[in-house]
Amino acid sequence: MLTRRTPISVAEAQKRINEITLTTSTEIIPLTEANHRVIATDVYAPYDYPHFRRAGMDGYAILASDDHDYPREFTVLGEIQAGATWDQPLRPGEAVRIMTGAYVPKDAEKVIRIEKTRPSADKQKVTIITSERKSNITETGTDVKKGEIVLAKDQELNPGGLAVLTAFGIQQVTVYKKPRIAIIATGTELLGPHDPIAAGKIFNSNGIMLKNLVEESGGIVDFETQLPDEANVIKETLEKQMASHDIVITDGGVSVGDFDYIGDEARKADQLLFNKIKQRPGSVTTAFIQHKTLVMALSGNPGACFTGFYLYMEPLIRRYQHQPSRLRKVRATLAAPYNKTNGFDRYLRCTYEFKNNHFLVYPNGINRSGSLANLQTTNCLALIPHSTTPMKVGTETDAWLLPFK
Amino acid sequence: MLTRRTPISVAEAQKRINEITLTTSTEIIPLTEANHRVIATDVYAPYDYPHFRRAGMDGYAILASDDHDYPREFTVLGEIQAGATWDQPLRPGEAVRIMTGAYVPKDAEKVIRIEKTRPSADKQKVTIITSERKSNITETGTDVKKGEIVLAKDQELNPGGLAVLTAFGIQQVTVYKKPRIAIIATGTELLGPHDPIAAGKIFNSNGIMLKNLVEESGGIVDFETQLPDEANVIKETLEKQMASHDIVITDGGVSVGDFDYIGDEARKADQLLFNKIKQRPGSVTTAFIQHKTLVMALSGNPGACFTGFYLYMEPLIRRYQHQPSRLRKVRATLAAPYNKTNGFDRYLRCTYEFKNNHFLVYPNGINRSGSLANLQTTNCLALIPHSTTPMKVGTETDAWLLPFK
Structure with missing residues (x-):
């Protein structure tokens, strides 16, 4: 079914995701499991530190x-x-x-x-x-006086913080719960992990990528599947996973083809946030809310799926932890040619170099939305604004340094 | 036993650690467990990608x-x-x-x-x-041609890399083994984790800190204990753990007191790398090799232990993974006063700000070697060179941005 879609800007799409009200909750965990978790309450010193001279x-x-x-x-x-x-x-x-x-x-x-x-x-x-x-x-209390805040809330705990809490005899800590996320890859072309390669078929490379991106961003993936392009199977799986997860991420099935059933579900949802964005790659990136659960429908194209995750999902998962996105926005200079132009803004997969206190970005390999060979080595996204003429080498632009890269 | 020690520079101490020959080995693990592991072999494309038009x-x-x-x-x-x-x-x-x-x-x-x-x-x-x-x-092979390297060795795998390997039907990967590390805290003053706080006693805050620092740097901690200052117990435990670990990290017992038995072990070792460094905090930081195993003996003072780990252990653990240190050395400006002077170079616990493409560093709270309240929020170390006059605000110096902070 070919339907018209109204494209919105990346900023507007991000705003709509950012306006979703989250129901964050907390849990108490042992300190031994708390590295990199975010503390949800201020912690007060139960005694002076040092507590003797x-x-x-x-x-x-x-x-x-x-x-x-x-x-x-x-x-x-x-x-x-x-x-x-x-x-x-x-x-x-x-x-x-x-x-x-x-x-x-x-x-x-x-x-x-x-x-x-x-x-x-x-x-x-x-x-x-x-x-x-x-x-x-x-002297007693030189470091911290009894009753003072030793650790303020909304910080990601690190080994130093665990030491501070331990020094005060604290063995448990209240942290924000991680959002529970289901990942559903769709596509009749997807092989099972143990199948031999076959013409027309591909392996589900987005599945493992999304699972690990979610986990390193601070979410829990406790459901992961791949489905053929069958409307009922997709609909039923979506309904079931929406009921038990904070977020459902899908990939594939959002284009304009006859078997793009995720796109159909989006149009019928309680609230369609967007189903077309003025961005390359991944203009078909779609988000909707159904039964109060967000479904983030990423493109099945690896490059678009990768970019869409960082633009829309990473900041949302971090928000469940009361933390800002780990993507670091910088001003950077395009240091090698990129000659393709587009009517939509492009988030170009690049590598960067920090030289003389300045960021230089280099287009990384093949930047088609369906290409994936550059996903390991890409460590930043650089903006190529929409234009009819190529952006000149030496031009300054926005770039986003990717976390864990 | 008070013995003279010959202090060496931090650079020389780092060089001695860096000259230790490592016996790194590899293991084959499923891709599902490989995020952030370092691939140890080049991986070649078994077929073109895409493998059909x-x-x-x-x-x-x-x-x-x-x-x-x-x-x-x-x-x-x-x-x-x-x-x-x-x-x-x-x-x-x-x-x-x-x-x-x-x-x-x-x-x-x-x-x-x-x-x-x-x-x-x-x-x-x-x-x-x-x-x-x-x-x-x-077209077939647009991204990658059969037989080309799809992933070069010695890279830390990330979700994008896992996607690349999956696209080629690869489900296992050869990675560098993580070093196995034992952590031994010493000190009769150490309370058990469930003891009530008592005069003269403290909790073992270094233990949990070192364990998590090792783990986030890429090591495995499979032995952790705390021992009283008893020569035989310390000697026996050290001997046993040296036999079964790549590295033994101790903290405490390296000062010049009567019960500093780790210092005694160092003097009797096969090879003493150093037992005095021209650094604050942690001038007593000691390293020796016994039965071909490195014992890194850090100060029991929390600030010195923290600093010593980053200066000597983090780069070594990373080297087992064929990776450079994650500490990022930058030039930075001291942006707030620090008036203390010392005959040894000081690695000051600081926070930093990146403003107008320049790093500014701020001394963070109390910087005594025994203080720990600032360990959570410290995200860089800045060099205060040895001097008899305080370093002026606005002076440029070296700073090291700490990983995962």
Whole structure:
């Protein structure tokens, strides 16, 4: 069925996706599984850190009033290993041997580091040779005071953050749930993974690509299938997966051919967000909402599917985690020729170089929408605005550096 | 035991780590588990891609010799859905309805897209209204020719690369094995994870930090423990883990205190790489080789442990994967005051901003070696060269942007 479609700009399509209200929810997970998850609540310090006065050096703890007239001999009362405490009073002329990280006696105001001392053979005495400027004591609460925010919400946790939480005895953390996403590839041309290659047939290369793109963007793929171009099978699978997922991503079946049933479903949906975008590749990229679930219908062409994911899906998946897109928009210079022109803006698959504090972009291999050989090495998309004349080498344009590349 | 140590520069320490000969090996894994793994062999195309002449548009396939004198009516021989083939000859005045991605009849040289045609009601005839410049046919091997390299070795696979391999029916891939790493935290001050906080004691915050740093850098942590400062326990555990791991990372016990048994092990080792570096924090950072296994002995101070990992361990773990460090060295400007001076170069924990194509770095919170509150938000290290006068705001220096931050 050939129907007219009204193309909208990429910015407008992105706006429509961005205006979808998300129902984000949270879950409590062990810290051991929390690297790269996004913390959903502010975390307050349950106690001061350090929570005791701590020696910064190996040496001898003494009274502040004793810190003069060196060299001078002190009586050594004992030693404090890291992990131990000390409750004896310290008097003038007395010192306590102390290790890095150990508990500093209440009265002590200074730790003279071991390099500036000379202990007696029996270790009962120590001669302090010179003083030093610093106290070598980290006071209680120097880093964080009890009740302060130690970790503000909406941050992606990293190993350093896990260390901070662990230092406060925190073993669980509230994070945003990842959206659950179903991926449905359509096309009678798709071979099963173990089939031999055959004329007219292709392997489902978009499936594995989309699954891994979703996962590295912060979503969970718990349903993945490939369907032949059969209206009922597609409709039934879509209905079922919409009921149990936050997002359904399809690829293929959105063109204007007789078997493009996803396009038909889009037209009948509760809300059609768009089914034509002024973009190359992937002008047929379609999005609709049915039963309150977004169906993102990407082109089956590998290059268009790849580009469509980054333009529309990555920012949405990141939004479930209260995070901005990881695509980094920069100004860049086209550094090698690209002579094709188009009435729609093109998102050209490129590689980039950062040289003399400037980004240079190079068209990467074959940029047809159906080509895929360049998908591994493409690490940015560069804008070739719609025009009837080729963009000149040396022209500045927008480019988007891709994450994990 | 207080012994003299000879400090070396950071560059020299890095060089010594970098000169360690690695025994990297490979393994074959399913493609479904290969995202972000590094491919260890060149992969050649087992067939052309596309491996059949493919329609780029929905439309009608015709002979080249028939592409003139429009509008003109053609007899429709049938239709080719994606996934199907076609073996009938095509004669003058005949057209075949064809879908995007479908197999193009052998004789056909052009696909006129559907928008430029008007089919009859019974679909037995079609009137082609105008021609078009492009053939809308993707020839066999346009993307990749049989026998060409489709994916060169030593690349970190990404979702696009997985798509490329899948398109060629490849379901397994040879990748570099990840190094197996043991992490041993030492210190009698370390509480068990479920203990209540107590004076003189701390939680093992370095353990979870190092485990996650190793894993996100491309190593496997399959042994993790914390030990009290007891010479025999430390020695035995070290010996055992050296025998079964590529690298053993320890933290704590490398200072000059009486219970710094890791330092003692280093002095007795087959090869001491270094046990003093002209760096802050973490001048006591130690590395030695025993029974052909590297022991990287990091400081127990959280800030020093964090910095030491990035300076010495991250590049080494990446080298097992034939990959450069993910730390990105840039020139940056100190944008806020840092007044402390030191006789050793300082790797200051900072945040950065990229503004007007220039990196600005800001000292992040408290930069003592024992402080940890800034570890989550630190996303770069900036060099404060050794000096007796503070580095002025506005001075350019080296900075290293940290990965996954």
